[in-house]
Amino acid sequence: MTASGPVGPLSRLGPRDLAAEALAGVLQRPGRSALTMLGTVLGIGAFVAVLGLTATASGQIGAGFDLARATTVTVTDHPVTDGVPPGANPPSGFPADSDARAGRIDGVTAAGLWWRIPSDDLRISAAPETGPGVQGLSLFAATPGAVAAAHPTLAAGVTLDPYAQRAALPVVLLSRTAAARLGVTRLDAQPAIFIQGLPYTVIGVYDRVERLPDTMLGMIVPGSTALERFGNPGTADDEAAHLIAATRVGAADVVAGQLAVALRPDAPDLLTVTAPPDPHGLRDRVTSDLTGLFLALAAICLVVGAVGIANTTLVAVLERTPEIGLRRSLGARTRHIAAQFLTESTALGTLGGLIGTCLGVLTVLAVAASRDWTAVLQPWATLPAPLIGSAVGLLAGLYPAVRAARTDPLTALRGG
Numbered sequence: 001m002t003a004s005g006p007v008g009p010l011s012r013l014g015p016r017d018l019a020a021e022a023l024a025g026v027l028q029r030p031g032r033s034a035l036t037m038l039g040t041v042l043g044i045g046a047f048v049a050v051l052g053l054t055a056t057a058s059g060q061i062g063a064g065f066d067l068a069r070a071t072t073v074t075v076t077d078h079p080v081t082d083g084v085p086p087g088a089n090p091p092s093g094f095p096a097d098s099d100a101r102a103g104r105i106d107g108v109t110a111a112g113l114w115w116r117i118p119s120d121d122l123r124i125s126a127a128p129e130t131g132p133g134v135q136g137l138s139l140f141a142a143t144p145g146a147v148a149a150a151h152p153t154l155a156a157g158v159t160l161d162p163y164a165q166r167a168a169l170p171v172v173l174l175s176r177t178a179a180a181r182l183g184v185t186r187l188d189a190q191p192a193i194f195i196q197g198l199p200y201t202v203i204g205v206y207d208r209v210e211r212l213p214d215t216m217l218g219m220i221v222p223g224s225t226a227l228e229r230f231g232n233p234g235t236a237d238d239e240a241a242h243l244i245a246a247t248r249v250g251a252a253d254v255v256a257g258q259l260a261v262a263l264r265p266d267a268p269d270l271l272t273v274t275a276p277p278d279p280h281g282l283r284d285r286v287t288s289d290l291t292g293l294f295l296a297l298a299a300i301c302l303v304v305g306a307v308g309i310a311n312t313t314l315v316a317v318l319e320r321t322p323e324i325g326l327r328r329s330l331g332a333r334t335r336h337i338a339a340q341f342l343t344e345s346t347a348l349g350t351l352g353g354l355i356g357t358c359l360g361v362l363t364v365l366a367v368a369a370s371r372d373w374t375a376v377l378q379p380w381a382t383l384p385a386p387l388i389g390s391a392v393g394l395l396a397g398l399y400p401a402v403r404a405a406r407t408d409p410l411t412a413l414r415g416g
Contacts, residue, residue, distance in 0.1 A: 023347070033348060036312040040352025041359065043302035044389050048360025051381040056368055072149075072211055073256045075243040075263065076272045093270055094263060098243055099145035101262050107251030112145025113223055114212065115233040115241040124219075126182045128194050134181050138218030139195065141226030141233075147173070149246040150212040157187045157204030160222055164203075168224040172200040178219045179205045193219075198229070211244060252276050302392055309345050309396035314403070324407045338405035342397045349393015353386035360385070 077093025094113055095101065102111035116138060123133040142150070147160045155176060164171050172193060174184060184191050184202055192199040200221065209215055233241040243263070247255045256275035260268035324337055361377060368375035 032312060036308050037348055037352035037355065039304040039306070039308040040302065040349055040389050040392055041356040043299070043304070043392070044353045044356025044385050045359040045363070046356075047302070047388070048357050048382055048385050049363040052360065052364035052375070052377045053367060055376040055378055055381075056364060056373055070276050071247045071249055071252055072276055073245045073247060073252050073259060074274045075245070075259055076274070077241055077270060094241055094243065098263055099143050102243060102245050102259060103145060105245075105255055105258050105262055107247045107255045109246045109248060110145055110148035110151075111243060111245035112143035112147065112149060113241055113243050114140060114142035114146040114150075114220075115223075115226075116140055116214070116239055117221075117226055117230050118234065118239060119218075123194075123196055124182075125194050126184070128197055128199070136217070137178050137181065138214065140212075140215050140218055140220045141223045141230075142212075142220050143223045146212075146223075146244055147220065149244045150215065151210040151246065152204075152206035152215075153208050155205045155207045157202070159204055159206075160220070164222045165224050168228050169222060170198065170200045170225060171203045171222065173204045173206060173220040174202055175216050175218060176205060176207050177217055195221075196229075211246065302388075306392045306396040309348050309393055310400060312348075314400040324404055334405040337407070338401040341401040341404050342394060345397025345400070346390050346393040349396065350386060350390040352393070353389020356389065357382065357385040 099112045102108055117140065119137065119139045122139060124137050124139070125133040142160070144160045144162050144165050152159060152173070157173075160171070160173060163169075172195075174182065174193070179185075179202075182193050184193070184205065187202060187205070191202050193202060194200070233239055243259070245255060245259065252275055256273050260271040260273050264271055327337065361382065364377060365375050367373075
């Protein structure tokens, strides 16, 4: 007891009381609370899903980067037609021994020339009779080195060999599609197809190729045979001669730096060498683009969620003005009122963060499972996500909490 009289117990609001009051405030109107959390749920869910899907897609770019593409180097010539006699052999721009020159480079496993023969006016058929022939089939010329670099998977027969190239034999390799359209079902009877009325013995049928995918809808004849019967390759991009080189893993860049000089030491500038793209650089660009775009969308969702929480908390302050006045008259301090509403808004943000994190993780797992990918979820992006929701709720509740704390008790008890 003091000179001024007895002193009562100090007003206090412990953490347990705050949690109970916040839970009661959230559950008092569950429908409105759910709608209030929706923005935070979407924002946090988008945040987790974007980072997870970006990491997952980046992993697929690294793991799924086609090994054949990573070990393929192509060379395109810029033919000089002036002074070149019609039908000259070899194709202008490349030396006659291009396969051998490219094959001597360390790291090259197979290399050779190929080009597309204009087939719009060619009659390709299974019989020598005149008529429209089979439409929609492409005709390609290739040296044995180019066929080896394409690495076809044979369904029947054999592939082109150096003898067929040297002797300019009228033989042909058919893709499975071309064989079906030309009615070639077996090779034991040495069937022939007819191009411009001339017979070509079918020596093999292939199911797929690792390189030169365009040939899957056509057929391949020896390069020397094509030069004798159809002349030099054209000068258009889709008809020009190309050299394709298959390399060992990791050797493509080194090979690309040597091919032009090995093929044309007198004029390497006439050849354009294309090396495979770097999968790491591609992955980094995709990751950067996707992350920047979708994180911006996630940030917008979080802002919308924060505005929703702030609006709902402010409405709750206005609706519960008499309650605030009663609490103040019973001894509640301004900090207690502020803490109560801050806790409610933080609880809404935390719940929204937890639900959004779960939805984001499920989204990543669902997308990965549907595409047979390996899901990648970074702990640094997933674990703090609910805390981001808490921070959004806390910031959104600052103004309503301050306004509630400044409410005059007498005015509040009078209802306004």
